[in-house]
Amino acid sequence: MKHSKNVCIQKKTFSGFFSISILFFVFTITAIESYSQCKPKGSIKDPPTIPCPGIRVSRPFPMRDVYVREADVMWSKRVWRVLDLREKLNLPIYYPEEPSVCLMSLFDVLKCALLTGNLQAYSNPIFDDEFTMPMTKLEVQNLLVSWDSTNQVEDVNNPGQFITVPLKKEINSVNIRQYWIKEDWYFDKQRSVMESKIIGICPLAEKVSESGEMIGVKPLFWIYFPDARPYLAKAAVFNRHNDAERMSYDELFVKRMFSSYVYKESNVYNRSIIDYKKGLDVLLESEAIKEEIFVYESDLWHY
Numbered sequence: 001m002k003h004s005k006n007v008c009i010q011k012k013t014f015s016g017f018f019s020i021s022i023l024f025f026v027f028t029i030t031a032i033e034s035y036s037q038c039k040p041k042g043s044i045k046d047p048p049t050i051p052c053p054g055i056r057v058s059r060p061f062p063m064r065d066v067y068v069r070e071a072d073v074m075w076s077k078r079v080w081r082v083l084d085l086r087e088k089l090n091l092p093i094y095y096p097e098e099p100s101v102c103l104m105s106l107f108d109v110l111k112c113a114l115l116t117g118n119l120q121a122y123s124n125p126i127f128d129d130e131f132t133m134p135m136t137k138l139e140v141q142n143l144l145v146s147w148d149s150t151n152q153v154e155d156v157n158n159p160g161q162f163i164t165v166p167l168k169k170e171i172n173s174v175n176i177r178q179y180w181i182k183e184d185w186y187f188d189k190q191r192s193v194m195e196s197k198i199i200g201i202c203p204l205a206e207k208v209s210e211s212g213e214m215i216g217v218k219p220l221f222w223i224y225f226p227d228a229r230p231y232l233a234k235a236a237v238f239n240r241h242n243d244a245e246r247m248s249y250d251e252l253f254v255k256r257m258f259s260s261y262v263y264k265e266s267n268v269y270n271r272s273i274i275d276y277k278k279g280l281d282v283l284l285e286s287e288a289i290k291e292e293i294f295v296y297e298s299d300l301w302h303y
Helices: 002-038 088-094 106-116 137-144 225-232 249-254 280-299
Strands: 073-084 145-148 152-154 162-164 167-170 176-188 193-208 214-219 222-224 261-265
Touching: 073 088, 073 280, 088 176, 088 249, 106 137, 106 176, 106 193, 106 225, 137 145, 176 214, 176 280, 193 225, 193 280, 222 225, 225 249, 261 280
Parallel strands: none
Antiparallel strands: 073 176, 073 261, 145 167, 152 162, 176 193, 193 214, 193 222
């Protein structure tokens, strides 16, 4: 009798435990479904995600530099670079010209983040690169899309007569051939390493004459690069070395897998190289600045 009573108690205990497990499982599934229904999809607070089966990056690529104390920076140099998308190494940043399912150009990623996310742009890029003049989304949209009200076309109903038809002018990724990059090079005496940190990036739109010739570039706006990193980490860039391994724009910039040249360094006159050098001397001065950074690090060591 005692044995059968214990068996009954065990059966009731197991039955009660099984019922509680079923209820907990149902409650968990219901809570997950309710949360997924209540969570806003495509919220402007979330970085825009580029749908691609192969991309696995969802957070910024870990920077090589750790927390650096100001007292540990024994030397630093601020430089400004030009990233020309017509160079072979920079072609993955320019293409594709039209966004695809898996890939987007760098400008399309930044444009999407500016118009749909919380990424901030800063105006007056020629005279102010300190991120002091924020732009609204409407100002960015008006800058990228404009209407020419002086466009004259012939009236199809009245041949020989011309009427005014507004012409839409939009800046797309095909119009962006260069970028300005603002960065700091510094030597950390605590770890005895020389590192670089990108501070800002500015797209340059090409200026085209009436005959279709390129006559120059126009800076659009500055973007604080650390704020753009979560959005760049969501977008895949073409990896010319391995199709099976996806790479994000954030990883591309952190690993410095791009080609550029220096057009300005920090100086007392706040002038660019082109202001005091002409012709081939501009390129030689740019190489001299890069050589100065390299030589400073190498001179710290004795072999």
